Amino acid sequence: MFAISVFTFFIFQVIPNGDPALRLAGQSATPQTIAAIIKTWGFDKPVYVQYLDTMEKIFTGTVVSYSQQVNVLSQIQRGLPATISLALGAGVIWLFWGIVLGASSAVRAGRFTDRLLGVVALVGVSTPTFVVGAVSLYFFAYRVHIFPLSGYVPFFQDPWEWFMHLVLPWFSLSVVYIGFYSRVLRSNMLDALHEDFVRTARAKGLTQRRIWLNHVLRTSLIPVISLWGLDFAAVIGGGAILVEVVFNLDGVGEYAAESIMTLDIPPILVIVMYGAFLVVLVAALVDILYVVLDPRVRLNG
Amino acid sequence: MLQVEDLRVSFRTEEGEVKAVDGVSFSVEPGEILAVVGESGSGKSVTAMTLMGLTRSPNATFGGTAHFGGTELIGASEEQLRRIRGPEIAMIFQNPMTALNPVQRIGDQIVEQIRAHERVSRAAATERAVQLLARVGIPRPRELVRSYAHELSGGMRQRVMIGLALSCSPRLIIADEPTTALDVTIQAQILAELESLRADSDVSIILITHDLGVVSQVADRVLVMYGGRVVEQSDVDDLLDDPQHPYTWALLASVPRVDGEKPRRLASIAGSPPSLLRPPPGCHFSPRCPHRYDDCSNVPPLAAKLVAAPRHFDRCWLTAEDKLRLRSVDFERIGAK
Numbered sequence: 001m002f003a004i005s006v007f008t009f010f011i012f013q014v015i016p017n018g019d020p021a022l023r024l025a026g027q028s029a030t031p032q033t034i035a036a037i038i039k040t041w042g043f044d045k046p047v048y049v050q051y052l053d054t055m056e057k058i059f060t061g062t063v064v065s066y067s068q069q070v071n072v073l074s075q076i077q078r079g080l081p082a083t084i085s086l087a088l089g090a091g092v093i094w095l096f097w098g099i100v101l102g103a104s105s106a107v108r109a110g111r112f113t114d115r116l117l118g119v120v121a122l123v124g125v126s127t128p129t130f131v132v133g134a135v136s137l138y139f140f141a142y143r144v145h146i147f148p149l150s151g152y153v154p155f156f157q158d159p160w161e162w163f164m165h166l167v168l169p170w171f172s173l174s175v176v177y178i179g180f181y182s183r184v185l186r187s188n189m190l191d192a193l194h195e196d197f198v199r200t201a202r203a204k205g206l207t208q209r210r211i212w213l214n215h216v217l218r219t220s221l222i223p224v225i226s227l228w229g230l231d232f233a234a235v236i237g238g239g240a241i242l243v244e245v246v247f248n249l250d251g252v253g254e255y256a257a258e259s260i261m262t263l264d265i266p267p268i269l270v271i272v273m274y275g276a277f278l279v280v281l282v283a284a285l286v287d288i289l290y291v292v293l294d295p296r297v298r299l300n301g
Numbered sequence: 302m303l304q305v306e307d308l309r310v311s312f313r314t315e316e317g318e319v320k321a322v323d324g325v326s327f328s329v330e331p332g333e334i335l336a337v338v339g340e341s342g343s344g345k346s347v348t349a350m351t352l353m354g355l356t357r358s359p360n361a362t363f364g365g366t367a368h369f370g371g372t373e374l375i376g377a378s379e380e381q382l383r384r385i386r387g388p389e390i391a392m393i394f395q396n397p398m399t400a401l402n403p404v405q406r407i408g409d410q411i412v413e414q415i416r417a418h419e420r421v422s423r424a425a426a427t428e429r430a431v432q433l434l435a436r437v438g439i440p441r442p443r444e445l446v447r448s449y450a451h452e453l454s455g456g457m458r459q460r461v462m463i464g465l466a467l468s469c470s471p472r473l474i475i476a477d478e479p480t481t482a483l484d485v486t487i488q489a490q491i492l493a494e495l496e497s498l499r500a501d502s503d504v505s506i507i508l509i510t511h512d513l514g515v516v517s518q519v520a521d522r523v524l525v526m527y528g529g530r531v532v533e534q535s536d537v538d539d540l541l542d543d544p545q546h547p548y549t550w551a552l553l554a555s556v557p558r559v560d561g562e563k564p565r566r567l568a569s570i571a572g573s574p575p576s577l578l579r580p581p582p583g584c585h586f587s588p589r590c591p592h593r594y595d596d597c598s599n600v601p602p603l604a605a606k607l608v609a610a611p612r613h614f615d616r617c618w619l620t621a622e623d624k625l626r627l628r629s630v631d632f633e634r635i636g637a638k
Contacts, residue, residue, distance in 0.1 A: 196399035203353060203394075204414040204465070205386035208379075214413070219404055295449040296403055 004276045005269060009051050012265045019043075020066050020265065054266060058273070063266050065259065072267045076252055076274065079238075082152040083251035085162065086169055086243065087235040094174035095228050098181025102224075103217055105182060106189035117182065124179025133172035133246035140168060150248035169247045173240050177231060181224060188220035195219075222293050226286045233282035237275025302370065302505060303329040303352075303473060309364035310344075310351050319577045321347040323529035324365070326604075329473065332503035334495075336520035336537070338510060338552065342574050344529040345509045349475045351375075352507075353390055354382040369473070388418050391466035395478040397458035401450035407461050408434075408446030411468050418469050433464040437494060456487035463494055474498070475507045480515065492519055513556045517541055522612075525549050528575045528585030531604075535613035545607065545615035545624055548586045550631050584618070592619060592627050 021038045038044050042053055057063035063072045105117040141147045147168050153161040192198060193216055201215040244253035259267035290297050310322040322344040329335050337345045350356045352367055352374055367374040394400040402410055411430040434442035437460040450458055459479060466474050480488035496519050498504055508520060516523055523540045525533040533546040544550055554568035572589035581587055587597040597618055607613040
């Protein structure tokens, strides 16, 4: 966390044209106003003092952005419902379809279904998210008015509209992950197929279905679940920038995008730290979950 | 009970066809322990797994027959085989560390097999699992039935495997090197366990091993395999007293004896096992055989019965007199017998 915050802070210190005082002052600013701004915001202090000041503001919740001078934390809080809604729905969709497609692919390994799914997954992984988003918007919102064009409606205001506004973002965000997860699961399962205990399962006279579900799939899912936890945390941490911008969801990711565009250091810093914190937190949760999923860990850990 | 005739298994690989099993015939009677000995790659595991249909793959082709009870195993459908695996033929694998599912409780693994073949409640099946664990010498079975494989020692795990194999009262158990991965002290316990099974019921056991010490301890009959073929087959005492095939001599000479009068150097067999991709057209052992004739590598020898012991076969071109003479020379040289 500390390393990440330091790194992010200094990266934006050395970016050219990054002098925040100039941008705060506006285009027709006199040298006097610029000097006053430098004084009040403390831009004349040494870099490490500026860093410490910013950190103090972040942890006391008083940090404000350069551009509109609004409180960063409340901005993030405002964006969270949309981002969490996006992450929850998309996370369920991509985990479910990743498992379904990956498992079908593994069961039919080497045959037509497997090859077809392989191509589909490759296309899914290699199509940029914003292309999927834009194309789906064009067809399902602009040409045929099934779904609204953009925006976010809070769940408690109108659950149906909430759902309708999120279908396309969920789908667009999931495509890459489905492709990726299905391939990972497929290769895990094909590896598991050569395990001795799967041979034992076969020697026990179990049905194919049971061998696949109980022995191959179950052991192969464990790493996929931990992967899912991390990706899910990254989306909540504002990682789904492209989807949020394309669909104008006004979530944390979109806030991050705006801040980067205007080189607004405080929000960027806070979002990066918050994202990193989430990933670390979820990684710890996944470790705990592992104890439930994989009994071997109980002994070692 | 089990009659295997001219069993052939070959695998298509990138380098060509590998004849892993090349015309193997043997039979197993009820209550008999048949040991199959040979080096790695001699085809002993493939033979055993083929009986259960575990070597089936798009790259494998099979020949010959294997009659078990009323069923022909080689051509059986998957569903027929599935019904045989467990209640008729069960298998114990070499490595108990990896042969049990790491994320399933050992009791559940036994229950799963019972319920795949019989309509019994989960509770009744669990109770049977506890009994089975007790029978194979697992302490505190009621408690350990809920444990995972990694919580048990290697010997305990192999006992669980034996309990699993017993769970549907099979008529034949195939044990593929069941003691190889275990400590020597545990090996003896596991062997004793297998022997007591035979004493309790008339279950037959095919014991695959490369350890002639194990063979002399528990087996009734022995099959010596080399390069995918059976080179010698006999009752165990007869084989140890009067081995016929030069490969068997070499195997015997490579076993340390603790009852020998003077310590001797252990013999090794020169050369390495044959490539089954391009085996010699004749006897597969001929390239390493110290007593070969020119024709040995060109013409495969047929199985010949021993006059004195009609249940004793071997496949070698040497005459009976030559064998007697050469064998004593061989054993003399290394100081055995």
